[in-house]
Amino acid sequence: MPALLAAAVAVLPLGYLAVRAGEGGLSTAVEVLLRERTLWLVLRSLGLTAAVTSACLVVGVGLAWLTTRTDLPARRTFGVLAALPLAVPSYVAAYAWISAFPGLAGFWGTFLVLTACTYPYVYLPVVAALRRSDPSLEEVSRSLGRSARATFLAVTVPQLRPAAAAGALLVALYTLSDFGAPSLLRYDVFTRVIHSSYRASFDRTPAAILAILLVVITVAITVAESRSRNRGGTARLGGGVVRPAVTVTLGRLRAVAMGLCLAVAAVALAFPAGSLGYWLVRGASASFDVDRLVSAATSTVGVSFLGAVVTTALAIPVGVLAARYGTRTVRLVEHAAYAGHALPGIVVALALVFFGIRFARPVYQETPLLVLAYAVLFLPVAVGAVRASVAQSPRRLEEVSRSLGTGVWTTLRRVTLPLAGPGVAAGAALVLLTCMKELPATLLLRPTGTDTLATRLWTETGSGAYAAAAPYAAMLVLLAAVPTFLLTHAQTHRAARSTDGVDPRDVMEGGSR
Amino acid sequence: MSLLEVRGVTKAFDRTPVLQGVDLDVPSGALAAVLGPSGCGKTTLLRVIAGFERASGGTVTVGDRLLAGPGRHVAPERRRVAVVPQEGALFPHLSVAGNVAYGLPRSAPRRDRRVAELLELVGLQGYEQRMPAELSGGQQQRVALARALAPDPVVILLDEPFSALDAGLRASVRADVRSALHASGATAVLVTHDQEEALSTADVVAVMRDGRVVQAGTPQEIYRTPHDIDVARFVGEAVIIPATVRDGVVWTTLGALPLAGAAADGVGMAVLRPEQVILVPEADGLPARVLDTVFYGHDANVMLEVRCPGDVLMPVMCRTQGDLPRSESVGVRIVGPVTWFPKRPYDVMPAGAQDAASA
Numbered sequence: 001m002p003a004l005l006a007a008a009v010a011v012l013p014l015g016y017l018a019v020r021a022g023e024g025g026l027s028t029a030v031e032v033l034l035r036e037r038t039l040w041l042v043l044r045s046l047g048l049t050a051a052v053t054s055a056c057l058v059v060g061v062g063l064a065w066l067t068t069r070t071d072l073p074a075r076r077t078f079g080v081l082a083a084l085p086l087a088v089p090s091y092v093a094a095y096a097w098i099s100a101f102p103g104l105a106g107f108w109g110t111f112l113v114l115t116a117c118t119y120p121y122v123y124l125p126v127v128a129a130l131r132r133s134d135p136s137l138e139e140v141s142r143s144l145g146r147s148a149r150a151t152f153l154a155v156t157v158p159q160l161r162p163a164a165a166a167g168a169l170l171v172a173l174y175t176l177s178d179f180g181a182p183s184l185l186r187y188d189v190f191t192r193v194i195h196s197s198y199r200a201s202f203d204r205t206p207a208a209i210l211a212i213l214l215v216v217i218t219v220a221i222t223v224a225e226s227r228s229r230n231r232g233g234t235a236r237l238g239g240g241v242v243r244p245a246v247t248v249t250l251g252r253l254r255a256v257a258m259g260l261c262l263a264v265a266a267v268a269l270a271f272p273a274g275s276l277g278y279w280l281v282r283g284a285s286a287s288f289d290v291d292r293l294v295s296a297a298t299s300t301v302g303v304s305f306l307g308a309v310v311t312t313a314l315a316i317p318v319g320v321l322a323a324r325y326g327t328r329t330v331r332l333v334e335h336a337a338y339a340g341h342a343l344p345g346i347v348v349a350l351a352l353v354f355f356g357i358r359f360a361r362p363v364y365q366e367t368p369l370l371v372l373a374y375a376v377l378f379l380p381v382a383v384g385a386v387r388a389s390v391a392q393s394p395r396r397l398e399e400v401s402r403s404l405g406t407g408v409w410t411t412l413r414r415v416t417l418p419l420a421g422p423g424v425a426a427g428a429a430l431v432l433l434t435c436m437k438e439l440p441a442t443l444l445l446r447p448t449g450t451d452t453l454a455t456r457l458w459t460e461t462g463s464g465a466y467a468a469a470a471p472y473a474a475m476l477v478l479l480a481a482v483p484t485f486l487l488t489h490a491q492t493h494r495a496a497r498s499t500d501g502v503d504p505r506d507v508m509e510g511g512s513r
Numbered sequence: 514m515s516l517l518e519v520r521g522v523t524k525a526f527d528r529t530p531v532l533q534g535v536d537l538d539v540p541s542g543a544l545a546a547v548l549g550p551s552g553c554g555k556t557t558l559l560r561v562i563a564g565f566e567r568a569s570g571g572t573v574t575v576g577d578r579l580l581a582g583p584g585r586h587v588a589p590e591r592r593r594v595a596v597v598p599q600e601g602a603l604f605p606h607l608s609v610a611g612n613v614a615y616g617l618p619r620s621a622p623r624r625d626r627r628v629a630e631l632l633e634l635v636g637l638q639g640y641e642q643r644m645p646a647e648l649s650g651g652q653q654q655r656v657a658l659a660r661a662l663a664p665d666p667v668v669i670l671l672d673e674p675f676s677a678l679d680a681g682l683r684a685s686v687r688a689d690v691r692s693a694l695h696a697s698g699a700t701a702v703l704v705t706h707d708q709e710e711a712l713s714t715a716d717v718v719a720v721m722r723d724g725r726v727v728q729a730g731t732p733q734e735i736y737r738t739p740h741d742i743d744v745a746r747f748v749g750e751a752v753i754i755p756a757t758v759r760d761g762v763v764w765t766t767l768g769a770l771p772l773a774g775a776a777a778d779g780v781g782m783a784v785l786r787p788e789q790v791i792l793v794p795e796a797d798g799l800p801a802r803v804l805d806t807v808f809y810g811h812d813a814n815v816m817l818e819v820r821c822p823g824d825v826l827m828p829v830m831c832r833t834q835g836d837l838p839r840s841e842s843v844g845v846r847i848v849g850p851v852t853w854f855p856k857r858p859y860d861v862m863p864a865g866a867q868d869a870a871s872a
Contacts, residue, residue, distance in 0.1 A: 397602055399563070399565050399596065400602050400604075402564075402590045403563055403592070403670075407588070414615075419605065
């Protein structure tokens with residue numbers, strides 16, 4: 001029953017958006033969809049997505065290989081640095097670049113910023129796959145007469161493909177649904193156009209229709225990826241600990257490799273940090289409102305905390321059911337909960353705006369509706385965490401508990417949840433982090449008169465007040481960096497320890513939408 | 514009077530039948546072993562008795578209480594049937610005391626005393642505050658037994674509890690568990706694929722094959738008078754030779770042997786155990802040649818090729834505790850009665866069958 005409620009929460013906005021888009025009648029829909037502008041919009045969005053995804057594959061796989069399999073100098077440090085851009089919200093990076101080089105506005109700026117922010121989605125799962133890939137397979141291939149290069153192509157690459165593909169899917173979905181970076185860099189992709197058409201015109205039907213079109217595209221990409229996925233996997237007999245692989249000696253290429261790693265770190269981390277620092281110092285001389293910063297930080301943490309609590313509470317029944325009972329109804333509920341994966345923040349926000357104006361006037365632009373938006377968007381993160389940690393605690397323990405005279409609910413309370421606790425808590429922390437960085441839904445649904453760090457940053461940057469925006473950006477990065485670092489650290493450790501690893505998707509929803 | 518009665522239990526997963534009408538009786542206070550190769554359905558039977566799986570048909574009764582039957586499925590927590598799973602499955606977040614006390618009601622009087630008594634019973638007094646991760650495999654298994662005994666269950670089910678332990682530890686843990694079970698007076702069912710474990714630990718053994726119990730009895734009955742050739746082979750090493758029964762005497766290429774039990778005249782096969790084959794000086798028995806010896810310390814297996822009357826060569830295994838044969842040529846003699854089974858249509862007769870039949 002609680003699980004059904006969670007599923008309903010997750011699919012409600014999409015359903016209502018469809019209703020709202022249909023209100024204009026079929027002719028309006030056809031007219032909006034057949035505009036030449038719409039065609040260009042689709043092409044620009046898909047072009048950007050393809051470019052960012054390809055670049056992320058190159059950068060992510062390259063860095064993963066260099067930091068796990070070669071004698072790159074300081075490779076441990078680079079390994080940690082390479083994951084850190086996850087902590088930088090795309091709109092903060094966009095702010096850092098455009099405030100320094102206004103000429104970057106448009107495709108190239110958006111491409112650069114999104115690639116720098118999202119390549120860790122490929123990097124992290126590929127690192128995990130490289131660590132747990134069995135080196136004895138490679139050794140067997142070498143002993144059967146294949147060269148090192150041929151072995152890499154024939155044995156190692158196929159083992160990496162599922163991880164890289166999963167990461168690429170995340171990058172593509174992120175790029176399609178990201179609102180902050182394209183808006184600040186003024187590149188007209190779906191999210192930006194939906195927002196401006198919602199803001200600008202009295203008739204909001206076109207915004208709803210475009211939002212539906214965007215959802216159709218993201219769903220199509222998700223389906224295409226899962227269809228093409230190689231379900232074979234690798235067979236491995238026996239348990240045992242995986243030995244670390246042999247290190248490749250780079251020789252003269254060491255300097256080149258190190259230069260490449262430094263360049264990525266410079267673009268993704270050092271430049272944004274430097275730019276932010278510059279504006280902080282510049283802004284410090286100007287008058288600056290400390291109260292406003294504190295109140296923005298407080299409300300950010302406040303609504304995000306509420307979002308994390310509500311989302312996790314909704315996720316627990318779905319996650320437990322999904323991990324324990326594979327019936328058809330349960331699978332349906334679980335898929336419904338995952339709807340948020342394919343729904344861009346701007347779409348959910350728009351749907352809830354329509355819903356709030358029509359049916360929930362009292363909570364429209366009040367905290368509950370914003371928390372509801374967070375729940376819809378981040379339920380997949382929390383469900384994934386609950387499900388994975390419940391699945392890891394052996395079912396046999398629950399059976400033993402039942403045979404000792406303990407009922408289903410008491411067993412859940414005394415055995416399942418205590419064991420899954422750390423995993424569930426990590427999921428909640430991840431949701432908290434993600435809520436803090438969320439921009440479009442917060443922008444549209446925040447309580448009247450309230451500002452969060454993200455919305456202040458957006459407003460100030462939008463009006464060109466870069467120095468005034470700096471403290472908010474810095475505070476946001478500070479708040480977000482600590483949990484991101486801890487979570488990535490825990491993830492890489494766990495992946496290194498266990499042979500089955502952790503689904504990267506469960507742990508890596510660290511980005512902003 | 515049986516305490517646990519399983520009657521005609523069937524169970525199928527996705528139309529694949531796993532249990533095909535299992536009957537099992539366990540007397541009150543007895544330790545019964547369900548013995549079978551992997552995949553025979555013995556663990557599923559255990560899970561049906563515990564209530565983790567619903568039987569497709571048949572009944573499970575404990576005392577006069579129907580636990581599972583048509584339209585009835587008592588929840589696991591209401592059955593008073595405790596389990597000791599493979600590898601113990603201790604709750605990792607609870608101390609030893611927390612694990613043992615898990616099934617005791619919070620308000621139970623003298624809870625700590627009871628925990629201490631149980632730990633003493635399994636030989637782990639003073640271990641209350643340890644965490645499961647700090648215990649060896651054998652200790653974990655004993656705590657799991659104490660935990661199962663704590664709420665005073667009517668039946669205890671043990672699912673291959675010793676298979677994760679190494680050989681040396683296995684024997685001692687097995688003996689401790691057996692004496693703890695007897696001391697507590699609990700009725701227990703032990704599932705295992707290890708015939709030595711079943712024969713040495715249990716009061717009653719039920720041999721399972723293809724989802725059915727093919728034979729149940731005391732360990733001696735199972736070993737001495739197996740129900741068919743497959744059971745004979747499964748519960749211990751067997752020498753199988755073609756044999757014909759006439760007037761209560763088993764005629765084989767190794768000579769005429771006394772029959773265990775009764776059988777109608779006919780063609781078939783005799784089963785003798787390697788310990789029934791005795792090595793004697795060459796002149797005192799059938800002449801045989803030593804092919805190989807496998808020395809175990811406490812005894813040894815000797816592979817022989819016996820030259821039977823009519824120059825038929827017959828492979829025979831002998832178990833001896835005495836000195837190993839010094840020369841290649843020895844003599845053999847068979848002692849004690851042998852079991853005999855009529856030929857089934859699908860049996861392939863070993864070499865020499867024709868000669869035996871005509872002997």
